[in-house]
Amino acid sequence: MDRSLLWFLSIVAAAGSLLLAGLYMSWLEINYVLLSAVVLFHGFYGLGTMLTEFWPGRTAAIVINGLCLTLGSGLFLLVVLTTLRF
């Protein structure tokens, strides 16, 4: 796939997310979700860094970072769902 198309789609996705967030969330809720995203990324990136020091190697790095990414994304999804629902 063309990179410029990917770039365009990512911009459309970001704009769409912002629009949906603006429609369904208050300013405080948007801040809470964004803060959660930053904290989760920082936390799980750090955890992945630590774990790859204990279990060095390419395969371990892929598994550890994959797990951290999945856990972080899952928790972020929970934050979004909880914020939209309540």
Place this chain on the structure above:
Amino acid sequence: MSMESGASTVTAGTGFRRWLFGARRGIEAYVFLLHRLTGLILLGFVVAHILLGASRLVSMSLWAELMALTRSPWVAGLEYLLLFAFAFHAFNGLRLILVEFGIGIGEPEQPVYPYRGSNLRQRPVLIVMMLLAALLIVSSQFELFRFSH
């Protein structure tokens, strides 16, 4: 950090060894250890916070039960200690960002005995940051006192 000849494996620079036996690298090694431990504690709190909030998606009674647990003195004490972890982690993180940008570690210079490594040169930044963390902790005591009365 020592390297075995030929095998090129790191023997004392990774994992728990790096965490526990860093005394020769000075106080910074223990600050490094504390930064990671407080980071893990903060991540644990964030995960618990999200799961607690998301328990409402399962049932409100489950959420009420879990909220009742958080009102125990033990949890309140742990949350109080979280303030220390947050203050330390935040200000030490700020120091790491400054060091990353080369602020506070001086210009490269010729190694003249007695050697003065970048650890010693950036130590004033460490001291200032720890003082700021202590100031945040002390000032927040007043806030806690005000809200609890």
